[in-house]
Structures are given as structure tokens and as C-alpha cells.
Amino acid sequence: MPRRRCVHQPAMLTPVSFESVQAEAARMTSRVSSNTAFWLPVWTLAVRELVRFFRQRTRVVGAVGQPLLFWVLFGAGLHGSFAPPPWAPPNMTYQEYFFPGVAVLIVLFTAIFSTISIIEDRREGFLQGVLAAPISRLSLVLGKLTGGAVLAELQAGLFLALAPLVGLSLTLPAALAVLAFLLLLAFTLTALGFLIAWPLDSTQGFHAIMSVFLMPMWLLSGAFFPAGETGWLSWVIRLNPLTYGVAGLRRLLYLDRELPVATGLPGLATCLAATCLFCAACVAGSVWVASRRSSHDAR
Numbered sequence: 001m002p003r004r005r006c007v008h009q010p011a012m013l014t015p016v017s018f019e020s021v022q023a024e025a026a027r028m029t030s031r032v033s034s035n036t037a038f039w040l041p042v043w044t045l046a047v048r049e050l051v052r053f054f055r056q057r058t059r060v061v062g063a064v065g066q067p068l069l070f071w072v073l074f075g076a077g078l079h080g081s082f083a084p085p086p087w088a089p090p091n092m093t094y095q096e097y098f099f100p101g102v103a104v105l106i107v108l109f110t111a112i113f114s115t116i117s118i119i120e121d122r123r124e125g126f127l128q129g130v131l132a133a134p135i136s137r138l139s140l141v142l143g144k145l146t147g148g149a150v151l152a153e154l155q156a157g158l159f160l161a162l163a164p165l166v167g168l169s170l171t172l173p174a175a176l177a178v179l180a181f182l183l184l185l186a187f188t189l190t191a192l193g194f195l196i197a198w199p200l201d202s203t204q205g206f207h208a209i210m211s212v213f214l215m216p217m218w219l220l221s222g223a224f225f226p227a228g229e230t231g232w233l234s235w236v237i238r239l240n241p242l243t244y245g246v247a248g249l250r251r252l253l254y255l256d257r258e259l260p261v262a263t264g265l266p267g268l269a270t271c272l273a274a275t276c277l278f279c280a281a282c283v284a285g286s287v288w289v290a291s292r293r294s295s296h297d298a299r
Contacts (some may be wrong), residue, residue, distance in 0.1 A: 028078040041139040041145060045130075049114060049147025064155050071098055074224075089254065096166040100250040101223025104242070106159055107152040107186045108218055114148030116206050117194030119224055123201075137290045145190045152186035153179065163253070176256040181252055185245045191282035198289045199231035214257070221246045226263025232235045234263055244274035 075095030120194035121127040130140060157179060163170060170178065196213075200206050218224075220233075220244040228234045236245050243264065248271030251259060261267050266274075 037134075038136060038139050040137050041130075041135040042143040045140065046147035046150065049117070049144065049151065051188075052117065053114070053151050064106055064159065067102045067109060068159065070105070070201055071095065071102040071210025074098060084263070085262065087260045088264050089257060089259075093166065096168070097226070098224070099163065099166050099168065100217070100253060101221070103156045103159055103182070103249060104221070104223055104246050106184065107182065108154045108214060110152035110155055111148055111186065111189040111193040112206075112210055112214065114151055114190060115144070115197045116203055118144070118197045118299055119200055119203050119206060138287055141191075141194065141283070141286045142288050143192060145187055145286070148190035148193070149183060149186040152190065153183050156182050156186070168253055170253070171256070174252065176257065178249065178252045180278070181248055181272075181275075184279060185249070188245070188279035188282055190277060191279065191286050194286040195282055195289060198286070199242065217242050222264035230261050237264055241274060241278040246272040248275060249270050 034233050075093070075098055078094045082097065084092040084097065088097065118127065123129075160170075160175075160178065160182075193214075196209055197206055200209075217240060220236050222237055223242075223246045227237040227243075244266060247265050248268060250265065251268045251271065259265060
């Protein structure tokens with residue numbers, strides 16, 4: 001019998017019109033352009049904050065020098081009268097207890113100095129130019145917050161290098177966890193500073209709010225003195241969102257030890273959840289105030 005030859009039929013290609021290819025290329029180009037239009041202002045504003053900081057070296061003295069001076073002077077002055085809280089490791093000194101609070105204070109000061117530039121930018125006309133540009137307000141907010149958070153992370157990280165002086169030895173995983181939590185806290189406090197500074201038109205008003213709101217917020221976070229078990233002050237410390245930032249940093253510094261849950265020292269999961277919620281609320285509030293039209297934007 002003669003053999004049959006198998007003839008393979010070529011696959012039928014679906015015809016593609018030039019218009020469909022052109023439309024797909026336009027969609028891809030639009031997607032890339034929209035991503036660039038969103039992230040390029042974020043990068044530009046963040047780099048501007050870093051450049052401005054390194055050109056104004058006196059800000060380093062204000063953000064790092066004063067908390068470091070507090071740590072040395074208060075640590076020496078209150079060393080003899082300090083009574084460690086029940087959850088404290090054995091032989092805890094006041095300088096050791098005060099150490100996480102000073103790191104948070106450095107982050108707070110850096111956030112204040114970075115967001116007070118919003119008032120200066122409005123006065124100099126730079127902010128009006130940014131608001132007139134075709135960029136989203138979310139890009140504006142993220143750019144300012146990223147620059148301030150990176151600066152706070154750098155300065156607080158330098159201070160954490162002094163941890164061995166108070167008997168704190170950090171392993172590499174613990175150090176990375178501390179830096180990651182500090183970055184979250186820095187982003188949160190910078191967003192809080194942005195939320196406060198945006199409606200203001202004078203640096204004097206910002207310093208007044210700092211004196212009556214931000215500094216007491218830090219003092220009542222368990223950073224300066226341990227929280228009591230009873231009384232109205234213990235409830236103020238419990239309701240203070242910064243308490244969970246200080247306590248979370250403290251727990252990460254003692255990651256190799258089991259510290260009991262107590263007033264002023266919640267569990268690590270609770271600290272992380274509360275700080276994330278506080279961060280989300282501050283960022284959302286910053287975007288909201290930046291999206292509002294006001295007479296300040298035209299000045």
C-alpha cells in the first residue's frame with residue numbers, strides 16, 4: 001500500500017491592524033508616563049529636602065545636639081533618684097532607660113525642622129510653584145515626608161551607635177528591625193508635622209504648637225519617666241499614640257530578652273499595629289489638608 005504523506009498546515013495568524021498596535025503602544029506609553037509623572041516629583045522633593053539639610057548644617061546641631069545634651073545631663077542628674085519600673089532588666093540605669101526616648105526625640109526634632117520648611121517655602125513662593133505644577137497632591141506629600149523621614153532615620157541611626165555605652169548590644173537582625181521601626185516612626189512624625197505646619201503661615205505659630213502639643217506628647221509617652229499603674233496620668237500615657245512608638249523601639253532594643261507587658265510597655269504586636277494606624281491617619285490627614293484650596297496657597 002502506498003504511504004500517506006502527512007502535510008502540516010501552517011497555523012493561521014490572526015491579522016493585526018496597524019491601528020490596534022498603535023493603540024496598544026499608546027496605552028503602554030501612557031502607563032509609563034503616568035508612573036513617571038507620579039514618582040518623579042516624589043524623588044525631586046525628597047532630594048531637595050536632603051540637599052537643603054546638608055547645606056544648613058546648623059540643623060544637625062539643633063536636631064541631634066539638644067537631645068544628646070538632654071541624654072547626658074538628665075542621665076547624670078537623675079541617676080541617683082531613678083527607680084527602675086517593674087519590667088526593667090536588672091541594674092537598669094536612667095541613661096539606659098532614657099536611651100529609646102532620646103532616639104524618638106531626635107526623630108521628632110528632625111520632623112519638626114523638615115516640615116517647618118513648608119511655611120518657609122510658602123513665604124518664598126516655591127510652594128505656590130509646586131501647587132501650580134501638574135502633579136498630584138499625594139506626590140507632593142510623599143516627597144516631603146520621604147525626605148524628612150530619611151533625614152530622621154540617618155540622625156537617629158547615628159545616635160543608636162552609642163547603644164553599647166549603656167550596655168545594649170544589638171545583633172544584626174535586631175539592628176535592622178530597630179532601623180525599620182525607626183523609619184516607620186520617622187514617617188509618622190514627619191506626617192504629623194506636615195499636618196500641623198500646612199495650615200500655618202508663621203514659624204512662630206508652629207513653635208507655639210510644638211511647645212504646647214508636640215513636646216508634652218513626647219514627655220507623656222514613657223520616654224522621660226515610667227508610667228504609673230494607676231491615676232489619670234497613666235491613662236493619658238495609654239492614650240498617647242507616641243507611647244507605642246517609644247515602647248516598640250524599647251522592645252526591639254531588648255529583642256533578646258523577654259520583657260513583660262505592663263503600663264507604658266505594650267506588646268510588640270500592639271506597638272506595631274498602633275504605630276501603623278497612627279501613620280496611616282497622619283498621612284491621610286496630610287493629603288487631605290494639602291488637597292484643600294485655601295487663601296494660603298495664593299500668598
